Amino acid sequence: MRLDAYVVGRIQANCYVVGDDETGEVLVIDPGDQVPALLDRIRSRGQRVVAVAVTHHHLDHSGGTHELLTAVPDARFYMHALDYPQIEASAPSAPAWYGHAIEPPRPPDRFLDDGDRFEVGALTFEALHCPGHTPGSLCYVVASEDGESIVFTGDVLFAGSIGRTDFPGGSHPQLIESIRSKLLALPDETIVLPGHMGASTVGRERTTNPFLREG
Numbered sequence: 001m002r003l004d005a006y007v008v009g010r011i012q013a014n015c016y017v018v019g020d021d022e023t024g025e026v027l028v029i030d031p032g033d034q035v036p037a038l039l040d041r042i043r044s045r046g047q048r049v050v051a052v053a054v055t056h057h058h059l060d061h062s063g064g065t066h067e068l069l070t071a072v073p074d075a076r077f078y079m080h081a082l083d084y085p086q087i088e089a090s091a092p093s094a095p096a097w098y099g100h101a102i103e104p105p106r107p108p109d110r111f112l113d114d115g116d117r118f119e120v121g122a123l124t125f126e127a128l129h130c131p132g133h134t135p136g137s138l139c140y141v142v143a144s145e146d147g148e149s150i151v152f153t154g155d156v157l158f159a160g161s162i163g164r165t166d167f168p169g170g171s172h173p174q175l176i177e178s179i180r181s182k183l184l185a186l187p188d189e190t191i192v193l194p195g196h197m198g199a200s201t202v203g204r205e206r207t208t209n210p211f212l213r214e215g
Contacts, residue, residue: 001018002045004016006041008034009033010097013033014030015028016152016193018142019123022121023122026042027052028068029053030054031067039072050075051120052068052076053140055140056079057136058155061195062079066106080138083135084111084136130175130182133167140152155195159192160209161209176212183202188206189202
């Protein structure tokens with residue numbers, strides 16, 4: 001498995017490119033911005049984008065999806081049905097928040113819900129529905145060839161923190177329940193790759209994250 005991480009846009013969101021070394025097929029997770037530079041890097045590695053997955057509708061994670069899918073129209077597009085319409089609803093705010101206008105992407109090829117799976121080359125990704133930051137937030141779990149497990153958490157769970165719940169559609173109790181029932185159910189050694197800042201593990205967040213301590 002090949003995994004590359006890029007920090008994109010004014011709000012410094014993480015965009016991940018993960019795929020199959022043998023086929024060169026890759027999934028792009030959260031193409032929030034700077035798509036031309038992103039595509040240049042992907043193509044320079046001999047990789048081919050076959051799928052795009054968005055964790056949630058906030059434009060720092062979804063804002064470049066239209067541009068990416070226009071450049072690679074055969075790629076499949078995945079996200080949750082509850083969040084997809086909110087990209088268009090948020091688009092008018094893009095110049096103020098992100099520094100430029102965005103175009104909403106075409107409808108997904110498949111709306112994902114909890115437990116749904118899809119393949120990229122030899123890799124299988126599983127979607128976990130984790131509402132609380134947004135109603136349709138998804139996390140994506142994948143295992144490498146050597147059995148190492150990774151979860152891409154978007155803005156649900158960060159290293160030492162959790163996602164904001166003061167945006168429309170947010171719910172703190174729902175977010176905590178999502179993290180406890182879905183993410184902390186993963187093995188402790190699972191690598192956590194969030195939508196902002198650095199990596200962690202499920203075990204580290206279980207034991208040290210101040211937002212997840214009992215009592």
